[in-house]
Amino acid sequence: MKAYRAILVSRFLSLLQYRAAALAGVGTQLFFGLVRVMIYDGFYRSSTSPQPMTVDQVVTYIWLGQAMLLLAMFDVDKDVAAMIRSGNVAYEMTRPLDLYTVWFTRALSGRAAPLLMRSIPIFVVSGLFLGLRAPASLSAGLLFVISSFAGLLLAASLVALMTVCLFWTLSGEGINRLAAPAIFFLSGIVIPLPLFPDWMQSLLAVLPFRGLINTPFRIYMGVLTGAAAGGALMHQIAWVIVFILLGRMILIRGVKRLVVQGG
Amino acid sequence: MIFNSLRLYQSYVAVSMRSQMQYRASFVMRAIGHFLVTGTEFLGFVALFKRFGQIQGWTLPQMGLFYSIISLSFATTEAVMRGFDTFPNMIKSGDFDRYLLRPRSTAFQILAQDLQLMRIGRFSQALIVLFWSAAQFNSFWTPANMILVFMAIAGGVCLFGGLFVLQATLCFWTTESLEIVNCATYGGVETAQFPVTIYRPWFRAIFTFVIPLATVNYFPLHAVLNLKDALGSTPLLQWLSPLAGVVFLIVCLQCWRIGVRRYSSTGS
Numbered sequence: 001m002k003a004y005r006a007i008l009v010s011r012f013l014s015l016l017q018y019r020a021a022a023l024a025g026v027g028t029q030l031f032f033g034l035v036r037v038m039i040y041d042g043f044y045r046s047s048t049s050p051q052p053m054t055v056d057q058v059v060t061y062i063w064l065g066q067a068m069l070l071l072a073m074f075d076v077d078k079d080v081a082a083m084i085r086s087g088n089v090a091y092e093m094t095r096p097l098d099l100y101t102v103w104f105t106r107a108l109s110g111r112a113a114p115l116l117m118r119s120i121p122i123f124v125v126s127g128l129f130l131g132l133r134a135p136a137s138l139s140a141g142l143l144f145v146i147s148s149f150a151g152l153l154l155a156a157s158l159v160a161l162m163t164v165c166l167f168w169t170l171s172g173e174g175i176n177r178l179a180a181p182a183i184f185f186l187s188g189i190v191i192p193l194p195l196f197p198d199w200m201q202s203l204l205a206v207l208p209f210r211g212l213i214n215t216p217f218r219i220y221m222g223v224l225t226g227a228a229a230g231g232a233l234m235h236q237i238a239w240v241i242v243f244i245l246l247g248r249m250i251l252i253r254g255v256k257r258l259v260v261q262g263g
Numbered sequence: 264m265i266f267n268s269l270r271l272y273q274s275y276v277a278v279s280m281r282s283q284m285q286y287r288a289s290f291v292m293r294a295i296g297h298f299l300v301t302g303t304e305f306l307g308f309v310a311l312f313k314r315f316g317q318i319q320g321w322t323l324p325q326m327g328l329f330y331s332i333i334s335l336s337f338a339t340t341e342a343v344m345r346g347f348d349t350f351p352n353m354i355k356s357g358d359f360d361r362y363l364l365r366p367r368s369t370a371f372q373i374l375a376q377d378l379q380l381m382r383i384g385r386f387s388q389a390l391i392v393l394f395w396s397a398a399q400f401n402s403f404w405t406p407a408n409m410i411l412v413f414m415a416i417a418g419g420v421c422l423f424g425g426l427f428v429l430q431a432t433l434c435f436w437t438t439e440s441l442e443i444v445n446c447a448t449y450g451g452v453e454t455a456q457f458p459v460t461i462y463r464p465w466f467r468a469i470f471t472f473v474i475p476l477a478t479v480n481y482f483p484l485h486a487v488l489n490l491k492d493a494l495g496s497t498p499l500l501q502w503l504s505p506l507a508g509v510v511f512l513i514v515c516l517q518c519w520r521i522g523v524r525r526y527s528s529t530g531s
Contacts, residue, residue: 021442024441024442024443025442027442027443027446028442028443028445028446028449028450031446031450032449032450032453034466035450035453035454035462036453038461038462038463038466039318039457039461042318042319042457042461042462043311043314043315043318044315045319046315046316046317046318046319046320047314047315047316047317051314051315170288170289173289173292174288174292177292177293177295177296178292178295178296178299180296181296181299181300181303182299182303184300184303185303185304185306185307190303190304190307191307191310191311195310195311195314196310197310197313
């Protein structure tokens with residue numbers, strides 16, 4: 001346990017060094033958020049029919065989305081990918097550590113550090129000047145933090161799953177290239193999930209991807225409260241468990257068929 | 264001289280393509296990935312139009328034209344101007360010094376060194392949207408409209424090309440790449456996929472006069488669709504406006520020459 005914590009902390013701290021890059025990213029994301037807000041504002045001023053979300057809710061959703069963007073944006077761990085390609089993964093396997101837990105820990109810290117650096121300035125700026133509302137209540141705010149952490153675990157378990165698929169070099173890369181945009185879209189970052197067509201809603205409710213950002217955001221806005229919020233949290237946790245088990249299973253099979261060339 | 268340059272460009276590009284085709288499966292998957300990213304985004308807009316009907320009087324097929332012209336321009340620029348995109352690395356490593364020794368202009372060499380084929384993903388997606396949108400209008404493809412749509416896309420390529428050159432030029436002073444320029448390039452695509460009139464006046468002014476993206480889709484499409492412009496442009500102006508992209512590119516290339524003149528190597 002101590003070893004994994006050390007990996008988590010050291011990688012987290014080393015990623016915190018990239019503050020200038022994060023700041024530049026913040027500027028771009030504020031700009032994109034601004035454009036999005038104006039587009040949705042345009043749509044809402046064009047129609048009087050009732051919608052599943054109010055325009056104020058959409059604005060808050062957009063800014064939360066810009067702040068938490070990294071929970072929905074997926075890329076495999078480049079270091080691990082290089083390790084598998086070069087064969088250096090063999091060294092990893094000789095260490096007295098559980099490979100899956102190491103990779104999961106890496107994925108977790110790899111998401112958490114940049115997320116933290118980007119989200120705080122965006123929260124501050126959009127909260128002060130650009131229409132991000134405060135959480136619906138104190139308890140909504142607290143639940144939002146818990147649910148965001150569950151979203152982070154979900155993201156890490158998905159990254160770990162995508163990473164272990166790289167044992168099958170070519171098909172692994174293919175799966176990742178196709179999965180990343182699909183997850184991005186189904187997470188609700190492009191269009192808030194409640195605004196998706198009505199016939200898709202029951203499917204979206206079952207799929208894991210709403211747990212990344214949509215669930216925490218709806219808790220934040222006070223749309224999901226009480227039992228509904230609890231159920232949504234369970235939905236997140238259940239999928240985290242599924243992905244971890246799946247990732248472990250695939251890793252075992254990957255290791256079995258792995259041949260490392262010497263030399 | 265021109266023919267010689269063209270031949271040289273051809274052989275540069277042939278080398279670049281051959282190297283990209285070494286990993287064919289990987290290339291195909293990347294291209295499909297690009298197709299999916301922009302494709303799903305457009306599906307999202309379709310869902311919004313289904314819900315709201317229109318945006319400030321603009322319909323989905325109309326928006327599809329704005330979207331596809333800007334997206335086709337950007338995909339083409341990304342493919343052709345890739346060298347300027349990765350230019351900061353060249354400055355940092357000192358590789359740029361070698362380019363100064365060769366008997367061709369630096370801009371030409373950087374332009375020629377890479378043609379990024381996988382942008383075909385975004386390009387084909389935008390092309391589908393263009394043809395789908397056009398099919399929603401009666402007799403859209405008149406000769407005049409064909410010319411104007413082509414001019415608009417060409418103007419857009421020049422305009423984005425100018426932005427890429429400008430971003431690379433800034434590296435002569437900063438050595439780092441300035442991510443804030445992405446607001447103009449990627450942000451510009453995001454902005455200009457809708458008619459500029461839906462934005463606040465100050466914001467619209469930026470994308471009309473400072474970074475003239477409105478000139479390559481907003482004004483020409485008024486002539487194409489035979490609409491009266493709320494901003495009051497005349498048909499003559501609508502036909503000429505794509506040229507603003509060309510002017511923008513020329514100005515940016517002048518900045519590039521100033522940058523090259525003050526360049527001193529990083530020495531690494």
